[in-house]
Amino acid sequence: MSAPKLEAAGLTKIYKDGAVVAVDNISFTVESGETLALLGPSGCGKSTTLNMIVGLERPTSGDIRIDGRSVVDVPAGRRDVGLVFQDYAVFAAMSVRDNLAFGLKVRRTDKAVIRREVDKTAEFLSLTDCLDVRAGRLSGSEQQRVAIGRTLVTKPALLLLDEPLSNLEASARPAVRQELRRLQQELRLSIIYVTHDQTEALSLADRVAIMHHGKIIQEEQTLQIMQYPGHVRVAQFLGSPPMNILRGRLADAGGGVKFTHAAFAVLFPACALPAGIRERGPDKQYALGFRAEDLVLVPPEQGLWQGEILGVEIRGGDAVVNLNSHGSPLQCVVEHKLKAAPCAAPAGTRSESAPDLRPEPEKEGFPTTRRTGVSEAVPETSPAFDVVSLRKGAPAGLTLAPENIVLFDGDSNLRLESTLVPVPQCFNPQPSPSVA
Amino acid sequence: MTTTTAGAESPPGVPVLEARELSKRYGRKTALDRISFSVPPESFVVILGPAGAGKTTTLRLLAGLEQESGGEMLMDGRSVAGLEPKDRDIAMIFDNLALYPHKSGFQNMAAPLLERRMPREEIRRRVDAVAAKLRIAHVLERLPKTMSGGERQRTALGRALVRSPRAFLLDEPLSSLDAPLRFELRAELKRLQREEGHTFLMATPDFTEALAVADTVLLLRSGKIVQAAPPEDLYDCPADCAAALFVGSPQIAVLHAELREGLIHCAGLALPLPAVLEEAAEHMRGAGADGFLLGIRPENVRVLLSFPSAPETGGQTDIPGARRHAVGQVTDIESLGLRSVITVRCGREQLRMLCSAAQRAQIRIGQDLAFTPADLERLTAFDRRTGMNIGRRTGRRTFSPCFNPQ
Numbered sequence: 065m066s067a068p069k070l071e072a073a074g075l076t077k078i079y080k081d082g083a084v085v086a087v088d089n090i091s092f093t094v095e096s097g098e099t100l101a102l103l104g105p106s107g108c109g110k111s112t113t114l115n116m117i118v119g120l121e122r123p124t125s126g127d128i129r130i131d132g133r134s135v136v137d138v139p140a141g142r143r144d145v146g147l148v149f150q151d152y153a154v155f156a157a158m159s160v161r162d163n164l165a166f167g168l169k170v171r172r173t174d175k176a177v178i179r180r181e182v183d184k185t186a187e188f189l190s191l192t193d194c195l196d197v198r199a200g201r202l203s204g205s206e207q208q209r210v211a212i213g214r215t216l217v218t219k220p221a222l223l224l225l226d227e228p229l230s231n232l233e234a235s236a237r238p239a240v241r242q243e244l245r246r247l248q249q250e251l252r253l254s255i256i257y258v259t260h261d262q263t264e265a266l267s268l269a270d271r272v273a274i275m276h277h278g279k280i281i282q283e284e285q286t287l288q289i290m291q292y293p294g295h296v297r298v299a300q301f302l303g304s305p306p307m308n309i310l311r312g313r314l315a316d317a318g319g320g321v322k323f324t325h326a327a328f329a330v331l332f333p334a335c336a337l338p339a340g341i342r343e344r345g346p347d348k349q350y351a352l353g354f355r356a357e358d359l360v361l362v363p364p365e366q367g368l369w370q371g372e373i374l375g376v377e378i379r380g381g382d383a384v385v386n387l388n389s390h391g392s393p394l395q396c397v398v399e400h401k402l403k404a405a406p407c408a409a410p411a412g413t414r415s416e417s418a419p420d421l422r423p424e425p426e427k428e429g430f431p432t433t434r435r436t437g438v439s440e441a442v443p444e445t446s447p448a449f450d451v452v453s454l455r456k457g458a459p460a461g462l463t464l465a466p467e468n469i470v471l472f473d474g475d476s477n478l479r480l481e482s483t484l485v486p487v488p489q490c491f492n493p494q495p496s497p498s499v500a
Numbered sequence: 501m502t503t504t505t506a507g508a509e510s511p512p513g514v515p516v517l518e519a520r521e522l523s524k525r526y527g528r529k530t531a532l533d534r535i536s537f538s539v540p541p542e543s544f545v546v547i548l549g550p551a552g553a554g555k556t557t558t559l560r561l562l563a564g565l566e567q568e569s570g571g572e573m574l575m576d577g578r579s580v581a582g583l584e585p586k587d588r589d590i591a592m593i594f595d596n597l598a599l600y601p602h603k604s605g606f607q608n609m610a611a612p613l614l615e616r617r618m619p620r621e622e623i624r625r626r627v628d629a630v631a632a633k634l635r636i637a638h639v640l641e642r643l644p645k646t647m648s649g650g651e652r653q654r655t656a657l658g659r660a661l662v663r664s665p666r667a668f669l670l671d672e673p674l675s676s677l678d679a680p681l682r683f684e685l686r687a688e689l690k691r692l693q694r695e696e697g698h699t700f701l702m703a704t705p706d707f708t709e710a711l712a713v714a715d716t717v718l719l720l721r722s723g724k725i726v727q728a729a730p731p732e733d734l735y736d737c738p739a740d741c742a743a744a745l746f747v748g749s750p751q752i753a754v755l756h757a758e759l760r761e762g763l764i765h766c767a768g769l770a771l772p773l774p775a776v777l778e779e780a781a782e783h784m785r786g787a788g789a790d791g792f793l794l795g796i797r798p799e800n801v802r803v804l805l806s807f808p809s810a811p812e813t814g815g816q817t818d819i820p821g822a823r824r825h826a827v828g829q830v831t832d833i834e835s836l837g838l839r840s841v842i843t844v845r846c847g848r849e850q851l852r853m854l855c856s857a858a859q860r861a862q863i864r865i866g867q868d869l870a871f872t873p874a875d876l877e878r879l880t881a882f883d884r885r886t887g888m889n890i891g892r893r894t895g896r897r898t899f900s901p902c903f904n905p906q
Contacts, residue, residue, distance in 0.1 A: 106678070234706065235550075238750065242832050242843075249865065260678065267834045287857055290837040303837055304683075357838060375690060377712035378731045380748045381799040384712075386687060456694065 067254040068131040068221045070094040070117070075126035077112050086112040088278035089126070094222075097252040101269035101286075103259055105301075109278040110258045114224050117256065118147050130222065146220030150227035152211040156200025160191055163199050163210050167218040185217045188250075189243075205236040209243070216251075223255045229264060241267055262302055266290070274298050293470065296477040299353045305384055305395040307353045311474055315346050321466065321484055323352060327390035330369040335466035338482035349474025356395040358468035361385065361454075367461020376454050385454055389462065396462070398454070514577040516541050516667050516699045517562060522571035524557050524723075531557045533723040534571060539667065539701050544693050547703045548710040549720035550746070555703035558720070559669045562701070563592045575666060591665045593673050599644040599656055605631070606640040609659045630658045633692055650681050657685070661692065670702035674709070686713055707747045711735065719743055736878070741793055741887035744880060750798045750834075750841045753851045754882070757794035759784055761821065764879075766794050767846040768826030771876055772819055780881035780890040787883075792890065795880035796873060798841060801853035804870040805862055825872040830865050844869055 070093065077087040087109040094100045102110040115121040117128055119140030128135050135143050154163050164182045173181075186192045189209045194202060199210050208228060215223065228244075229237050245268060248255065259265050265272050266286055273283040282294040293299035299307040312325035320333040341348075364370055371389035387394045466484040473480055515538035524532040532554045539545045547555045560566045562573060564585035573580050580588055599608050606627055613623045631637045634654045639647050647655065657673070673689070674682045690713045693700050704710055710717050711731040719727040719734065727739035738744035744752045757766035759781055764771040773781055784790060804825055818824070828844035828851065840860040844851050853871055855863070863869060873879065881891045 105680075233551075238834075241834065245832060245834070263836065266837050286835060287861065291857065355838065375687065375694075377687070377690075378735070379708060379711060380735050381797060 067096045067252060069096050070222055070254060070256070071127075071129040071132075072113070072117070073127045073129070075113065075116060075128065076124045077109075077116060077121065078124045085278050087116070087123075090275075090278075090280045091126075092273055092280060092283060094254050094256060096254055098271065099248055099255040099257055099269045101257045101259060101265035101272045102275055103262060103265040103272050104275035105260055108275040110260075110275050111226060113275075114147070114226055114256065114258050117222075118145050118224060119143050144221045145224060146215035146218060146222070147224045147226065148211050148215050148228050150230045152204075152207045152231070154199040154207050154210045154214070156198065158199060159196050160186070160199055160202070160210055161195045164191075164195075164213050164217050167214055171218070181217050185213045188216075188247075189213045203236070204232045205240050208232060208240060212244075212247070216247075221254070223253045225255065225257045227259055227261075228257075230259075230261070237264075244268055262304075266302075274301065292479065293353065294479045296351050296353065296472050299470065299472070303355065305356045305397070307355055307470070308359060308394045309472075310352045310389075310392055310394075311349060312352070313346065313348070314341065314350050314471075316342065319487065325390065325392070327392070328369060332368065332464070332466045332469075332484065334488075335484040335486050338485050340482045341471070341480065350480075351472035351474050351477065353470040353472060354464055354468055356384065356397045358464060359394065359396040360463045361396055361398060362461040362463055364459040364461045366463070368463045369461075371460050371462055373454055373456055373458045373460050375456055383454075385460075387460060387462070394462070514541075515539055515574075516576060517701060518574040518577075519558070519562070520572040520574070522558070522561060522573060523569045524554070524561060524566065525569040531723055532561070535720075535723070535725045536571075537718050537725060537728055539699060541699055542694075542697045543715045544690065544700045544702070544713055545716045545718065546710040546714035547701065547718045547720050548705070548707060548714075548747075549703075550705055552722075553720040554723040555705075555720055556671055559592065559671050559701065559703055562588075562667075563590050563669055564588050565592075589666045591660055591663050591668050593657070593660045593668060593670045599652060599659075601644055604641055604643060605636065605647070605651075605655050608644070608655055609640075609662055612659060612663055626662050627658075630662050633695070634658050634661075634688060649677075650684070653677060653681070653685060654688075657689070661696075661698075664696075664698075667699040667701060670700060672704055673702070675704070675706070682709075689713065708749070711747070719746070737889065737891075738795075738880065739889055741795065741882040741889075744795050744882070744889075748797060750852050750854075752795050752797050752880075753801075753849075755794045755796065755849045755851070756884075757792055757881075759790050759792065762819070763821055764794060767828070767849040767851060768823070769873070770821055770823040771873065771879075772822055774876035774879060776877045777879060777881050777891045783883070783890040789884070791884050793882040793884055793887070795882060796851065797878065798852040798854050800874050800878045801851060802872050802874045803842060803853055803855040803859050803863070804872055805859060807870045825870050827868050827870045830863060830867050830869050833860065833863060833865060835860065842869065844871060 073091050075087055075090050076085070078085050090113065092100065102113060104110050112121065116123050119135070119138065123136060130143070155166070161182055164185055165178050168178045168181060183192070186195055189212065191206070191209055191213060194206065199207060202210065212228070229240055232240060241264065248268070257265065257268055269286050271283060272286050272289050273280045275281070276297060282289065282298045284292065284294065289298070290302055293302060293307065296309060300309060310323070310325055312323055314337060315322050315324070316337050317331060320331050321335050321337055323330045323332065369389065371387035371394060374386040374388050377384045377386070382397050382399045385396045385398055387396060467486055469484055471480045471483050472478060517539040518537070520536050521534040522532055522536070523530070523534050535558070537545070547558060549555050557566070561568050564580065564583060575588065600611070603611070609627045609631065610623050613626065627640070628637070631640055634657065636651055636654045636658060639651045639655065644652055644655070660668070674685055677685065686709055692698070702713070711734070714731050717727075717729060717731055717734050718725050719739070721742065726743055727734060729737070734743070734747055738747060741754055745754065755766045757764050759773070762773055764773060764777070780792065784792060807827065826846060828846035830842055831845050831850070832843035834841040838857060839854045840857065842853050842855055842860070842863060844853065851871065879891075880889060882888060883890050
């Protein structure tokens with residue numbers, strides 16, 4: 065039996081006689097064997113949505129279909145939907161075995177079948193060694209596995225996970241995420257995963273639906289959503305740090321595109337406005353989105369525009385530089401740089417005994433684009449900086465490759481399909497006339 | 501605004517807080533085992549450690565809330581022995597920052613100053629200044645229930661920060677907040693500390709928080725200080741294997757390695773000995789061992805989508821026998837948004853590496869994948885028996901002028 069397909073159509077939940085619209089006319093589909101994440105801050109309506117699917121709450125309007133059949137009138141116990149709560153809700157005084165068997169016992173399943181299914185589930189979740197331990201004595205991540213196992217053992221068609229990792233300590237989460245991915249791979253269940261944690265959504269879901277004030281503001285393939293946020297709010301919600309946003313006007317100017325912010329202007333060289341945007345006229349407002357990983361720090365005089373360093377947050381292998389650019393906060397990711405040790409070869413030369421496998425550094429010192437080709441083994445990173453030398457108050461130049469800019473309509477905040485078009489520059493050393 | 505410190509300024513070079521051989525025992529259990537550290541003026545020192553390491557105990561001893569079992573504590577060079585908590589000129593900020601629900605933002609923030617019978621105008625001036633710094637001037641006349649979560653937390657922080665004690669002790673002040681708010685407030689804390697010249701000692705179990713704000717991190721484990729270092733050194737030169745595993749996400753891979761004929765053999769690789777591990781090689785020669793643990797961080801492993809037929813040496817002749825790439829089987833792919841973490845199994849070893857979204861789209865679970873360490877100078881070596889870092893631990897990082905990447 066293949067996993068079912070779930071459809072929600074025009075789902076709405078209104079509380080308090082119309083005073084509170086918790087879920088506002090949302091529609092989505094979970095294909096067979098697919099994991100959909102409902103991602104959003106607390107209070108965005110994602111748990112209410114889940115409760116309606118389980119049958120704990122009745123939608124004010126709209127329909128929920130499992131494999132094409134409406135289940136709105138089917139009671140919770142008969143929907144064949146398994147729900148795992150964030151607080152595990154394991155029976156602490158019962159053994160792990162009794163916890164796992166619980167769902168089957170209440171269904172009056174045959175004892176031999178219970179035993180077989182419990183053993184199988186325990187083995188799958190690596191709980192075999194603690195089957196006879198009281199659940200309350202297990203660690204948080206083990207209890208979470210028991211909670212998942214208790215649901216899996218009843219073989220639900222659809223698995224709903226409500227913030228399953230939020231009560232675990234941070235250090236236990238990567239391992240449980242890995243465990244859940246294995247479970248997805250091997251069981252191919254249809255899953256709805258509700259979370260406010262983007263790492264969980266991005267690392268576990270095939271598709272992500274981002275909720276805000278009861279609405280789905282974007283639904284997208286997980287691998288796409290980071291690069292193509294459909295709305296300024298999505299751009300500012302996803303990513304750590306999230307996308308930088310600058311608002312202003314755009315116009316073609318001198319072989320490039322001039323961006324005019326309230327407080328400053330930037331000329332992006334060697335690119336042009338796409339026709340669709342030029343036709344909108346010069347007075348339209350735009351929001352420029354660009355990833356902190358794509359903003360490049362350079363000496364002040366080499367920047368397309370300037371900013372002041374407010375502080376540096378070291379993350380490990382890289383660091384986030386907080387900047388103030390004419391009153392706008394911006395963030396930039398720089399890589400750590402290890403200085404050559406005194407006994408090592410001086411920078412720029414390669415020691416004979418230890419040739420370096422890294423790609424040749426950019427000759428000009430500061431690469432301006434890092435959207436590298438697919439076949440290339442170089443991750444997209446910022447130039448290396450000795451982060452301890454980036455001091456607060458220091459002026460910084462900023463550059464940004466036009467192809468790394470995502471354009472949003474400044475009024476609707478929706479992403480525009482077109483973006484700045486790079487114009488190939490001639491190899492002619494003399495200043496060339498505008499190709500655009 | 502300039503800092504108005506209530507206590508006397510310490511002479512230059514004298515730490516605001518200092519612990520010497522500080523110990524605390526509860527019955528037969530040792531919570532703190534002869535720890536020594538100092539907190540210089542206007543610095544942000546973070547005590548990092550897992551639950552139960554002794555972080556809160558350290559702060560409570562310094563605040564005078566508990567009696568030490570041994571050792572000494574000094575403030576501005578003078579012993580605090582016998583001083584009551586209120587006489588120590590220290591403010592302590594806890595995780596649960598509760599507000600008085602019936603008092604306005606202003607009244608909440610002014611409360612500690614009113615208790616000290618400060619003149620009204622001075623209170624107004626201080627509360628307004630701190631509220632402006634924390635961007636909560638607009639909630640001063642409002643009750644807590646009408647504020648957002650972030651505004652409440654800022655008001656509570658502001659209440660602690662209106663005073664100007666010699667030192668602030670912060671016990672996981674942000675741990676109850678949602679991630680976005682936590683990131684925002686920790687940047688504010690850092691900014692406020694630096695702009696006002698406050699002296700902060702903060703406890704946290706979260707290494708990302710420690711790395712982001714600290715001037716110096718004290719890594720505490722089972723009541724002992726394992727390492728005291730600037731954040732970048734803690735990450736690049738961890739004192740031991742457990743410290744390397746504790747700091748950094750995705751986690752560092754620790755592989756069984758052997759040093760033979762000048763080459764590091766591990767996970768199918770044979771790597772030339774980098775300068776940074778020459779001391780480790782000395783150490784092993786001295787101990788008569790050739791096996792050790794090699795630490796390699798995920799960002800230091802590159803995915804090779806096509807298996808290189810010729811050895812990749814950048815056009816130079818490599819030393820004989822060197823193998824700079826190896827192949828493993830992909831066991832897990834975790835997307836982190838722009839980048840993904842690929843876990844690869846090589847025999848009994850497991851490695852993690854970061855790759856771009858474009859690369860990730862071409863990688864499947866179960867396939868064979870070639871990889872190569874990017875920078876051998878970033879490898880770490882640990883003693884197989886003790887777990888101690890046997891590579892060079894200091895002096896790797898030097899200061900350079902700003903904007904001079906080459």
